[in-house]
Amino acid sequence: MAVDKSTLAKQFIEYLPHCKALGMKVLRIEDGLAEIELPYDERFIGDPESRVIHGGAVSALMDTTGxxxxxxxxxxxGGxxxxxxxxxxMRPATPGQTITCLAECYHITRSVAFVRATAYDADRERPVASATGAFTVEEKKA
Amino acid sequence: MSPRKKPEPVQVIKQRRDAALSALVTGVPYIQYLGITFDRRGDELTAILPYEDKIIGNPTLPAIHGGVTAAFLEITALMSLSWVWLWEDIENGTLDAEEMARGKLPRLPKTIDFTVDYLRTGLPRDAYARARVTRSGRRYASVQSEAWQDNRDRPIAQATAHFLMPRPGD
Structure with missing residues (x-):
């Protein structure tokens, strides 16, 4: 049962047009935890000189994972x-490396969910970015 | 006393400012990927995010992906801050617009943190954004930005960002 919910959620997220466009892959989604990766892509470069991925693409990844x-x-x-x-x-992501975001929904009420998230590249000791967020809790629409 | 310097022809001024702005915007692949452009009126910038299916997050609503809205506000904030910060150098020729267009871009500020509030659903249509530099110091700057769609008084999202300014010689 839990497996089915994870599989459905994974398919649902990877099917979202913008997530598909950025090439996001769901690695894990269970029990208030989600892990999604964003492979390096030259189209998402923010600084042409250093070839570092744009903060906006990292925002999209962290928002989705949250x-x-x-x-x-x-x-x-469900919604x-x-x-x-x-x-x-915290630091620029190393060019060429996949960025992975791990998010945890650490508290949920009837109307609000609280989330923290961390993004890494290949160096798991030094996160690239961290985030905190508040999300709505609602019935899944259609 | 020398006679007052004749003002530059308007076409020369416009050409220089638009070339510099275009160089800053087209130099960044991710801005191109999202199709964001900037409309300039004097030193005021308005960013435009043209609607495309690929920016949809939730197809059942449908709604623009929150990450795209965030990226749009961050790009608007960074570009507006850079524009204010580089304005003098562009005007007095320290920065050459043609060289910028050839890829010799100045170092830009770096985002320290970025906070976005989602106020309304981003609908499947074009979005606009403007930013205000609330403080621009030698090392740090604070910028607020706001995005709207059909109605300027009904923003879809607002953001506050802090930036680290490049040090001289960077």
Missing amino acids: GASVIAHPKSP TATINLRIDY
């Missing part, structure tokens, strides 16, 4: 939207 962790929470009815998200950029 929302996925809410959907993955056992108490979630969510971002209320607010704060992202701290």
